[in-house]
Amino acid sequence: MRSKTIKVDYLARVEGEGALYIKVKDGKLADVKLKIFEPPRFFEAFLRERNYTEAPDITARICGICPIAYQMSAVHAMEYAFCVKVEGQLRALRRLIYCGEWIESHALHVYMLHAPDFLGYPDAIQMAKDHSDIVQRGLQLKKIGNEIVALLGGREIHPVNVRVGGFYKVPSMQELAPIAEKLKWARDAALETVRWTATLNFPDFEQDYEFVALRHINEYPLNEGRLVSNKGLDISIQEYENYFIEEHVQHSNALHSAIKERGAYFVGPLARYNLNFDLLSPSAQEAARSAGLSPVCRNPFKSIIVRGVEILYACDEALRIIDQYEKPEKPSIQAQPTVATGFGCTEAPRGILYHRYSIDGKGIIVDARIVPPTSQNQKTIENDLWQFIPKYLHLPDERLTLQCEQAIRNYDPCISCATHFLKLHIDREQK
Amino acid sequence: MSLLDCEDELLAITNRVDIAYFLEATSTVRKGPYDISLVEGSITTQHDVKRIQKIRQNSKLLVTIGACATAGGIQALRNFKNVNDFISLVYAKPQYIETLDKSTPIANHVPVDYELRGCPINKRQLLEVLSAFLHGRKPNTPSYSVCIECKRRFNVCVMVSCGIPCLGPVTHAGCNAICPSYHRGCYGCYGPMETPNTTSLSSQFSQLGLDKDNIVRTFRTFNAYAEPFRKESEAYEK
Numbered sequence: 001m002r003s004k005t006i007k008v009d010y011l012a013r014v015e016g017e018g019a020l021y022i023k024v025k026d027g028k029l030a031d032v033k034l035k036i037f038e039p040p041r042f043f044e045a046f047l048r049e050r051n052y053t054e055a056p057d058i059t060a061r062i063c064g065i066c067p068i069a070y071q072m073s074a075v076h077a078m079e080y081a082f083c084v085k086v087e088g089q090l091r092a093l094r095r096l097i098y099c100g101e102w103i104e105s106h107a108l109h110v111y112m113l114h115a116p117d118f119l120g121y122p123d124a125i126q127m128a129k130d131h132s133d134i135v136q137r138g139l140q141l142k143k144i145g146n147e148i149v150a151l152l153g154g155r156e157i158h159p160v161n162v163r164v165g166g167f168y169k170v171p172s173m174q175e176l177a178p179i180a181e182k183l184k185w186a187r188d189a190a191l192e193t194v195r196w197t198a199t200l201n202f203p204d205f206e207q208d209y210e211f212v213a214l215r216h217i218n219e220y221p222l223n224e225g226r227l228v229s230n231k232g233l234d235i236s237i238q239e240y241e242n243y244f245i246e247e248h249v250q251h252s253n254a255l256h257s258a259i260k261e262r263g264a265y266f267v268g269p270l271a272r273y274n275l276n277f278d279l280l281s282p283s284a285q286e287a288a289r290s291a292g293l294s295p296v297c298r299n300p301f302k303s304i305i306v307r308g309v310e311i312l313y314a315c316d317e318a319l320r321i322i323d324q325y326e327k328p329e330k331p332s333i334q335a336q337p338t339v340a341t342g343f344g345c346t347e348a349p350r351g352i353l354y355h356r357y358s359i360d361g362k363g364i365i366v367d368a369r370i371v372p373p374t375s376q377n378q379k380t381i382e383n384d385l386w387q388f389i390p391k392y393l394h395l396p397d398e399r400l401t402l403q404c405e406q407a408i409r410n411y412d413p414c415i416s417c418a419t420h421f422l423k424l425h426i427d428r429e430q431k
Numbered sequence: 432m433s434l435l436d437c438e439d440e441l442l443a444i445t446n447r448v449d450i451a452y453f454l455e456a457t458s459t460v461r462k463g464p465y466d467i468s469l470v471e472g473s474i475t476t477q478h479d480v481k482r483i484q485k486i487r488q489n490s491k492l493l494v495t496i497g498a499c500a501t502a503g504g505i506q507a508l509r510n511f512k513n514v515n516d517f518i519s520l521v522y523a524k525p526q527y528i529e530t531l532d533k534s535t536p537i538a539n540h541v542p543v544d545y546e547l548r549g550c551p552i553n554k555r556q557l558l559e560v561l562s563a564f565l566h567g568r569k570p571n572t573p574s575y576s577v578c579i580e581c582k583r584r585f586n587v588c589v590m591v592s593c594g595i596p597c598l599g600p601v602t603h604a605g606c607n608a609i610c611p612s613y614h615r616g617c618y619g620c621y622g623p624m625e626t627p628n629t630t631s632l633s634s635q636f637s638q639l640g641l642d643k644d645n646i647v648r649t650f651r652t653f654n655a656y657a658e659p660f661r662k663e664s665e666a667y668e669k
Contacts, residue, residue: 045517046508051648057618061505061653064432064551108435112456123457125445135442143438154609156436157551158620161613168615248522255522331614405458 111138
């Protein structure tokens, strides 16, 4: 019998660095380890002794693709601590900037990172040589998402305009109007994205996952809601640490999350979709159905279609917000720091992002906790590989590696933010 | 990331430049030597030290991009503390973590041909640097302060008119004065300009009511270990 090890030393097209180790003994899968080796990042420690006002600027630096998610979880946590309620147009503007980030991040992942797997290209640049229109559509979608973030945030990466209590400056209706025109094109492009991704070939692979996402009373979740799952979880975000634990495993700098006494769970677009289908816009629901997606989907490879559905939703929602916009009188609500602990959990493009801060009476952070989406999905990614790899063990190493990478990319792992990630080692031991 | 954000230019760039190693965007890896290497990130592990030496040996031009690569970045906040305290704060099993006690810029380890500042870098400046090297000329990225950019935007000075502490007078240009344009003080993403008068700015901050701790925090963010900012923050540390 043949045994072997496959090691992928640097996994491509995932943000950050990680590695995968696969051991095959006597023709059977013997071990799977997802390793994260981007140097540890210490953000929780850096936040100690900083002013509460700095948390959105500092935590934005954890990720270049989803800085808004970090800023939103941070400001919501601080506002919880100081009993500040951000409502009306300021709240709507926060949803708008988050829609921008979803469009930008999802378009990047669908077109530049994941689609090349399905079509057999090493990257979107090679793909563009045969499918120029498709890649251009993706780039233009991404650009519109970035334009929303840049208008409301000051720039695409590490925006400067988000603060506890609201914004430093709010836009005029005249500034938003040109974005609305572009969003009308983007909505059609998003619909095309759903149609086109539905024509890709999907491996027959479904698992009985526990999906976890926010659920809000009357809107598809971005900033607020309760944490729910398809297996009975229904808690407020303040209860997060009573139900979820993090383990530090030797092979990874990321901490692995689990639900107490149940284990691995699944966060991100597929989880949000399965738990909130009824709250999508009518056109997003219709697009999903037309693409052959039922309201419940357990095939993680189809998350590429779901990202398309969410781009469409984000375009609809952004248009709705701009349509109803009136410039608020003040750009922010004053916060008065007190001795308190605050909790924030928002839906980053990759899934729920949890922050907790303890603040002293002078507004100084004394303790911080951050749980990014990729570390929450890690156990589930490893579990998928345990189930997925045995069907493909007959393949030569190079093909097997590509299959594994595609399976990992289903989760759009942002490895730099989960460092607390990818190389591939396949070990086939000969007897 | 900033390169991927050049949505209108990305495909045009790839017509002129072969991308040899960019794992965030492509699985294709080409063997060196390389004409130009753009390196981001600071040196925080022994593995980084070996890797940057290999990259230097294989590159005609080495350009470092971003505050981590040019100044140690936010990771350099550890340089002011004991790194082991940080490890045990964040990780349950510190024995699994391998890291150096300081986060340092690339230029501390190998010769660097050009540094592009910013957290994040400005993608227009990145295009300028690529274009300059393609045409064999020096990149045009001014080293004056954010104040100059701010004046050019006809902004009213946030520090003079509203008393908002602003690092603009001592910070390297490049962002086009975004923060003052959004009615907040500059917080120094692009690091110190050439010959900054940080001492004078700190006393202005004191007059505006910033206490010592807040002055230390103001200089100690994403370019905390860049010498002028480091010295200024240390002068106010008890």
